[in-house]
Amino acid sequence: MFSNFSIEGAEVRNASPEHEIDDSWVVTEQYPVSGFILQEDTPVAITVAPSEETKRHWAYMEEQHEIDLAAEKAAEAKKKAEAKAAREEAKAEAKAEAERKKYEDEWVIRYILESDAPIDLATYTTMVGGSTSQTQDSSATKNNLVKTLKYPAGAFSGTYKVWSFGVDGMAGPYASTITCRIEVNGKIVEEQTSTGPYSSAMCNDGGYDINF
Known part of the structure; x- marks a missing residue:
């Protein structure tokens, strides 16, 4: 064998x-x-x-x-990790493109105030296209306040266009902190925080476009 x-x-x-x-x-x-x-x-x-x-x-x-x-x-x-990363990158790019197109025709401005106690006073000041407006909220009933404004995108481009956004919040007597924030087209452009009762947080942002 x-x-x-x-x-x-x-x-x-x-x-x-x-x-x-x-x-x-x-x-x-x-x-x-x-x-x-x-x-x-x-x-x-x-x-x-x-x-x-x-x-x-x-x-x-x-x-x-x-x-x-x-x-x-x-x-x-x-290979799977690279494929996942590529999908996430493509998704992020698509989202960014969608956000960009979202604001092609209209700008969205958000004024935000946040505190750990009712906010005593909120002041919103906006100047767009040569027109200035100011409003206040002294209801002192909410810890968080959000004010949203919308403007045509054309108001921020063209011949000598100037704009500014401002929000001022004063904390209440029982607050330990207050934060203000300005968002323009979904992006935070300004943020400030103050501490202590009756403290104030002030945020301002602006810009210009000059074309002759």
Whole structure:
């Protein structure tokens, strides 16, 4: 059968059934044991197992297989991470483009006041297109106030266009902090914080466009 354990007519038993037998295997058991004179019809069985060299080779191949699997998993994880990053970047770019187009025809200005107690007084001052307006809120019932104004985008571009935005908040007697904030087209352009009762937070922002 095989040169290193060939016994004519013997039943070969595989000690490592998960592997295919080849010439590198060796005999580990024999029945009946060698040295006896056997009758012609006496059944003989031998058990074969891989040599130490073969086992070392298998161990090496298994180790390499694990290394290859780890490398494949790492490459797949990197590919997925890069694809996710690309999708997020595209999503962010699309959102930014949508925001930009959103304000092509109209500017949105938001005055924001935040405190940890009712705000005593809020003053909003706006100057757009040569016209100035000022309003106040002295209801002293809310910790947070938001005032939103909208103007045509053309009011901020063209021949000598000047604008300014301002919000002033005074904290109440029980407040420890007050914050003002101005947002123009979804972006914070000014923010200030003051601390203590009756403290004031003032925010101002403006710009101009001169084309002759």
